[in-house]
Amino acid sequence: xxxxxxxxxxxxxxxxxxxxxxxxxxxxxxxxxxxxxxxxxxxxxxxxxxxxxxxxxxxxxxxxxxxxxxxxxxxxxxxxxxxxxxxxxxxxxxxxxxx
Amino acid sequence: xxxxxxxxxxxxxxxxxxxxxxxxxxxxxxxxxxxxxxxxxxxxxxxxxxxxxxxxxxxxxxxxxxxxxxxxxxxxxxxxxxxxxxxxxxxxxxxxxxxxxxxxxxxxxxxxxxxxxxxxxxxxxxxxxxxxxxxxxxxxxxxxxxxxxxxxxxxxxxxxxxxxxxxxxxxxxxxxxxxxxxxxxxxxxxxxxxxxxxxxxxxxxxxxxxxxxx
Numbered sequence: 001x002x003x004x005x006x007x008x009x010x011x012x013x014x015x016x017x018x019x020x021x022x023x024x025x026x027x028x029x030x031x032x033x034x035x036x037x038x039x040x041x042x043x044x045x046x047x048x049x050x051x052x053x054x055x056x057x058x059x060x061x062x063x064x065x066x067x068x069x070x071x072x073x074x075x076x077x078x079x080x081x082x083x084x085x086x087x088x089x090x091x092x093x094x095x096x097x098x099x
Numbered sequence: 100x101x102x103x104x105x106x107x108x109x110x111x112x113x114x115x116x117x118x119x120x121x122x123x124x125x126x127x128x129x130x131x132x133x134x135x136x137x138x139x140x141x142x143x144x145x146x147x148x149x150x151x152x153x154x155x156x157x158x159x160x161x162x163x164x165x166x167x168x169x170x171x172x173x174x175x176x177x178x179x180x181x182x183x184x185x186x187x188x189x190x191x192x193x194x195x196x197x198x199x200x201x202x203x204x205x206x207x208x209x210x211x212x213x214x215x216x217x218x219x220x221x222x223x224x225x226x227x228x229x230x231x232x233x234x235x236x237x238x239x240x241x242x243x244x245x246x247x248x249x250x251x252x253x254x255x256x257x258x259x260x261x262x263x264x265x266x267x268x269x270x271x272x273x274x275x276x277x278x279x280x281x282x283x284x285x286x287x288x289x290x291x292x293x294x295x296x297x298x299x300x301x302x303x304x305x306x307x308x309x310x311x312x313x
Contacts, residue, residue: 006119016119026203
């Protein structure tokens with residue numbers, strides 16, 4: 001089995017970190033862009049690039065809300081994204097078990 | 100174009116399955132730790148503090164025949180410990196849930212319910228004392244067991260709505276400790292509550308620590 005069995009959208013260090021971090025939250029919870037940025041340690045521009053890719057694939061869902069004069073963006077893993085991470089983890093285990 | 104963006108954003112370099120497994124494991128572990136509202140050390144510290152505090156009350160009252168009440172000097176110590184514990188729990192929970200929206204953060208209505216129950220416990224205590232109910236209830240069984248039963252049941256309900264089954268199990272275990280304390284009478288109730296809280300909180304600490312390592 002080769003690395004190409006792994007979901008290429010998740011199999012990028014930063015995106016794997018994003019998805020794994022969001023998966024640690026209970027289903028239905030969302031995380032603010034700024035806390036996610038703090039936890040992953042990325043620049044806002046970099047994080048936006050990866051979030052956009054994950055959102056295009058429907059792995060995450062982002063929501064913008066306004067609280068007074070402050071705009072808050074929250075990000076959550078979708079059910080589809082959770083399934084994708086599950087499948088990725090399974091493929092990774094099989095791949096490493098076969099070494 | 101997309102590959103270029105990926106390479107730039109991920110810092111480039113190769114990424115094999117072994118490294119992916121490492122990144123996945125480390126990130127998941129760190130995230131679970133950071134999102135945990137009551138870390139294992141805090142639950143363990145609360146368990147030890149409860150054992151010492153309730154144990155001190157039991158040592159104080161165990162020679163009383165008939166039962167009178169704990170020494171007045173222990174009351175401010177107990178209240179102080181309760182305030183420190185509640186304040187630390189609030190600070191830790193706020194830090195863990197900072198930026199988190201959805202089911203996890205407590206809603207104002209839920210905070211209000213728990214606050215009203217605590218207030219109700221003290222109001223009923225005052226009424227029992229006012230109506231001249233026996234010392235073994237007013238200064239023994241009731242203050243030892245009532246908070247565990249009343250707050251435990253309310254908390255179990257709140258956590259069940261969120262699907263937080265560890266918290267539900269913990270709350271129901273505390274309710275059982277409270278019921279056991281009622282059954283043992285005013286002197287032993289204090290020790291039963293101290294040991295019960297110690298066991299439940301240390302058990303929680305062990306379960307959370309284990310799940311964070313998984």
